[in-house]
Amino acid sequence: MKITDDEVIHVANLARLDLDEASLKKFSSQIGKILEYIDTLNRVDTAGVVSTSHAISLVNAFREDRIQEHLDRDQALSNAPEKEEGSVVVPKVVG
Amino acid sequence: MAMKLHELTIHKACGLLAQKEISSQELTRAVLSRIEAVEDRVGAYISVFEEEAMARAKRADREISKGHIRPLTGIPLSIKDLICTKGLKTTCGSKILENFIPPYDATLIEKLKGAGAVILGKTNMDEFAMGSSTENSGLKLTRNPWDLTCIPGGSSGGSAASVAADMCLGSFGSDTGGSIRQPASHCGIIGMKPTYGRVSRFGLVAFASSLDQIGPISKDVTDCSLLMNAVSGYDLRDSTSVQAAVPDFTACLQHGLKGLKIGIPEQYHSSGGLDPDVSASVENALKVLEGLGAECVGVSLPHTDYVVAVYYVIASCEASSNLARYDGVRFGFRDEGQTDLIQMYRQTRSRGFGEEVQRRIIIGTYALSAGYYDAYYGKASQVRTLIGQDFNNAFNTCDVLISPVASTPAFKIGEKVDDPLTMYLSDVFTLAANLAGIPGMSVPCGFSAGGLPIGLQIMGKHFNEELLLKVAYNFEQASDFHKKRPVL
Incomplete structure (x- = not known):
């Protein structure tokens, strides 16, 4: 197999996903097949070929550093699942 | 009225x-x-x-x-x-x-x-x-x-x-x-x-x-x-x-299309799995366009076989990064009742995202992870350059490219849901335009025997939407x- 269950668990952990046993089996097999397919890229000689990260090459998009109107705090927090006194509330971070 | x-x-x-x-x-x-x-x-x-x-x-x-x-x-x-x-x-x-x-x-x-x-x-x-x-x-x-x-x-x-x-x-x-x-x-x-x-x-x-x-x-x-x-x-x-x-x-x-040169990518038309109704409709459309004064020329897009693989590496990598923001903190769904932060992230994302999204996040995270970056993202980004060059070369001999949009008319609900790779492969004609950044358009060009619409794809050079239109x-x-x- 192209990717083991343990590797899928490791990657899922990096991506902060929690897979149950059934999804793990399904993903390992499907992702294995997809990765095997992706390996066809190894047939292409890319020695000396530059990478493309954007199809239209743009030079840095600079703008004036001017003070502008932005969302106010209430608007910025309007979708927060839990908030208190103008801040987002999350489970305890430091033990 | x-x-x-x-x-x-x-x-x-x-x-x-x-x-x-x-x-x-x-x-x-x-x-x-x-x-x-x-x-x-x-x-x-x-x-x-x-x-x-x-x-x-x-x-x-x-x-x-x-x-x-x-x-x-x-x-x-x-x-x-x-x-x-x-x-x-x-x-x-x-x-x-x-x-x-x-x-x-x-x-x-x-x-x-x-x-x-x-x-x-x-x-x-x-x-x-x-x-x-x-x-x-x-x-x-x-x-x-x-x-x-x-x-x-x-x-x-x-x-x-x-x-x-x-x-x-x-x-x-x-x-x-x-x-x-x-x-x-x-x-x-x-x-x-x-x-x-x-x-x-x-x-x-x-x-x-x-x-x-x-x-x-x-x-x-x-x-x-x-x-x-x-x-x-x-x-x-x-x-x-x-x-x-x-x-x-x-x-x-x-x-009037007098003098227009239409490129026909040989790889697209020789690709297996093209539905006969789709093929016939596209052929018919080309005859209509020739009747209006256009001329068809054969062109080659040699890296067509790699388009799907390049796309799924690049799109999944970028998605895995873009979707990291959905963590249940500032907006969106949060799995309530978690007392541990990491556990809150994991449960929020696993319960909030559907299967295909999780699958692509995992593929993208894997392809970007230590030790695999060059083999996947790096390689795909290089082949992407070659795919872009194929289009530049083709547009030296033609003004627009014409192909099917999809290899078959619409399929049945449920037919491909359990086979993501087959679903990915069904996009072979459309993915390249995104990789190359060029404009592309779908225009109705026929119906299947079953009465389903079929579209013709027209692609052109960067910022040349006018010619497609x-x-x-x-x-x-x-x-x-x-x-x-x-x-x-």
Whole structure:
């Protein structure tokens, strides 16, 4: 197999996903097949070929550093699942 | 009036509004009634904003009464549910954003509002635009108006279905690998993916940032031009938007294709698995275009076999990074009751994202992880350069490229859901335009034996949307396919 269950668990952990046993089996097999397919890229000689990260090459998009109107705090927090006194509330971070 | 208002094109409706034969309120009411009548069967919309739409129609009528009318004044449109609408739910077809209410409008929405358009509601889509059938929506199922047992295409399936079923006069979707063109093809209407950078993406929920582009879906080519006119142009808030001159996209709608060189990519037409009805329709379309003065030349896109692999590496890598922001902290769904932060992230994301999104996040995270980056992302980015060069070379000998949009007409609901790789491979004709950043368009060119629409893809050079529109317009004038409507 192209990717083991343990590797899928490791990657899922990096991506902060929690897979149950059934999804793990399904993903390992499907992702294995997809990765095997992706390996066809190894047939292409890319020695000396530059990478493309954007199809239209743009030079840095600079703008004036001017003070502008932005969302106010209430608007910025309007979708927060839990908030208190103008801040987002999350489970305890430091033990 | 015998005429059914919801069946109007944008340019016809605009004419009637200008002559005061109809009002925007009558038009908007008629389209809302149409939605009410067929939504149960089609399932195109996630949200319909009846009150807001009628209020905007009223405002448009006031403008028109003062003699202020522009092409989109009072025209009811639908919007794919990943473009932010201030104060109105924007779900991205995902449970993780099911109750998300954006505090701002996307530039596209600002422009449409500024142009006087009426926004009817938000359309269904594959979750985070990942899919080719709209079956990956976390919220509902959309059916093809031509055959309710078939998929409408995806990921902008709700937008395409809403246009085909006359549940709006036009729509905007997004196209990362064919998500405008393929559903337009499956639903028998026009869809355009403009050049990368042509339309601002500020306020578009990001999937794969080097590939995503917003574009119009319409009932005919003239409407496509009008929608392009309203939304194209540089935007300071989207640093990838390009400062290119924006033409009047209706000026190119002229008869005559004399001297046009159409490139026929040999790899596309020799590819296995091309449905015979699709093949025959495309062949027929080429004859029609030749009859109008165009000349067909063979061209080669030697790296075509690698397009799907390059796309799925790059799109998944970018998605895994873009979707890291959904953590249950600042907005969106949070799995309540977790006392540990990491556990809260994990449960939020596992319960909030659907299967396809999780699968692509895992592929992308794997491909970007230590030790694999060069082999996957690095390699794919290099092959992407070669794919772009193939197009540059082809455009040395031709003006546009023509191919099918999809290798088959719309497939049955459920047919491919358990086989992601087969689903990915069905996008082979549309993915390359996103990798190369070039514009591409779908135009109705026939029907299968089973009565399903078939689309023709026209692709052109960067910022040459006008030529695509001209070719599409000439083909449309010489054919009747766009006049046939589904019966619901």
